[in-house]
Amino acid sequence: KVRTFGDIDIESFGVSHDAAAPQFYRFHKENRSFVMLTDTGYCSDYMRGVIENADGYLMESNHDLEMLRMGPYPWNLKQRILGDRGHLSNEDGALVMTDVIGNRTKRIYLGHLSKENNMKELAHLTMENVLKEKDFGV
Structure with a gap:
């Protein structure tokens, strides 16, 4: 679904999340794009195709596995x-980024x-x- 403002x-x-109609977004202006992807339990191949090679990303980085395991929840x-x-x-979230960042990608924000x-x-x-493990310059 595309809307113009x-x-x-x-x-x-x-997205795959246990909420009512959760969404992620790709913003386009001229030849630039920005992706906001949060509140998802996984990123399918389809989603990866939709978000690849954006100029910038806000990617979910919700928890550290060990902190969650040992935490109070x-x-x-x-x-x-x-x-x-x-x-x-x-x-x-980082592994998703290794699949989708491209030559246009300039910024990654964690959300x-x-x-x-x-x-x-x-x-x-x-x-x-x-x-770094996947040979991306950081």
């Missing part, structure tokens, strides 16, 4: 977060970081390490 086209697509909530209709971990199960520095370090 002024000179910006906004495409919306469904009850077991059923931890399972929900880890499930296909939950949230992407730091590593999962929807859990206050209880993540730290900004840890999310950034995980993204940096995964990109």
Whole structure:
């Protein structure tokens, strides 16, 4: 679905999350695009195709797996977060980025970081390490 606001086209697509009609967005203006992808438990091949080679990304980096495992949440909530209709971990979000960034990509922002199960520095370090492991210049 595409909507236009002024000179910006906004495409919306469904995500895998346990909420009513959750969406992610790709914004287009002239030859530039920006993707906002949060609140999803996984990123399908279709989703990866839709978001590839954007100029910028806001990618979910919700939790560190070890912090979530050891954290205060009850077991059923931890399972929900880890499930296909939950949230992407730091590593999962970083692995998605290795599949979709291209020669146009200039910026990656991390979003929807859990206050209880993540730290900004840890999310950034995980993204940096995964990109380096996959031979992306960081």
